[in-house]
Amino acid sequence: MAVESSSGAARAGIALTVLALLVGCAPAGRAPPPPERVLPAPPVAAAGRHYRIDAARSDVRILIYRSGALARFGHNHVLRVVGLEGEIWLPADPAAAQFTLHFPVAALAIDEPQARRAEGEEFAEQPSADDIAGTRRNLESAAVLDAARHPEIRLEGKAARGASGLVARSHLRIRDGDAEVAVPLELTSGSAELGVRGRFSVTQSALGLVPYSAALGALKVRDDLDVRFRLVAVADASGAAATRKPEP
Secondary structure, three states: OOOOOOOHHHHHHHHHHHHHOOOOOOOOOOOOOOOOOEEOOOOOOOOEEEEEEOHHHOEEEEEEOEEOOOHHHOOOEEEEOOOOEEEEEEEOOHHHOEEEEEEEHHHOEEOOHHHHHHOOHHHOOOOOHHHHHHHHHHHHOOOOOOOOOOOEEEEEEEEEEEOOEEEEEEEEEEOOEEEEEEEEOEEEEOOOEEEEEEEEEEEOHHHOOOOOEEHHHOEEEOOEEEEEEEEEEEEOOOHHHHHOOOOO
């Protein structure tokens, strides 16, 4: 999270949250829930439908919160993914679906006024243009996402059946690191469009990161973050796409 009354390092905290994009982890400081039990999917026919992500109608955002006794000197933040691309292969059984998603680090939107207003009173105060610019510099810096050498964030994986519904078993590639994660999904499908949505909490510490903290913890970024996404994908018009799977 960017903290306007602190050094540029405070702003780097928001960048760490990108690692949480479309992944689920247990919030720090609380007992983690039991791991999602993934059940094997039954065999299905190879035929399926190929969809491409409609970036203009999809929405992925992360909410970052200030914390500590001096939290009033900071801001909560909204980070929104722009330029999302990808594809989904959906067979007859959704539990056998496969997907790839990717987006450029440089296209991330930070604290857009409309996005902040949509999130309510906790995001009512708009950070200055200078604060947002500083956040972006830190976000793309070699110390955080290193956008010059790793300009893209990529997610790929397969769906599976969990005890409580569909789960995306995902492989996340960011910078030079990898993470294997499972995300609960809600899916709606039709002949022309596919919708995927979900929401969850994620922690920086669960990913091996240290949330920003200053003044002996009186001013800090809260470790747990809220992530929610709504993806819209459009069916490929080509008949050859009926049996195509996205390439890893």
